[in-house]
Amino acid sequence: MEDKELEKLLALELGNHIRYRRKKVKELTMERLAEIADIDDKSLGKNERGERLPKITTLYKLRKHLGISVDSVIDQIIIEENKRN
Secondary structure (H helix, E strand, O other): HHHHHHHHHHHHHHHHHHHHHHHHHEEEEEEEEHHOOOOOHHHHHHHHOOOOOHHHHHHHHHHHHOOOHHHHHHHHHHHHHHHHH
16 A cells, blocks of 8 residues: 555544544543643544544543554554455
8 A cells, every 4th residue: 555545544444533532532622632631623624524534642541531542543554455455
């Protein structure tokens, strides 16, 4: 997989994971999560839509408030990639 393709896939999968944890597990609005995690809500929206990868500091804050596991997202991408090959 090319780097650009992998980056796009990672951004989408991570964004889906963030949105799921925020809405279904923690039952937070995007605005409330942005407030308690001290994250810009517009940046958070772009992260959730997979338009860009979160900064490492944002990932730290999301891990702290949502229990986001970047490892599990990467593991899932690897599993899916291995199924295709």
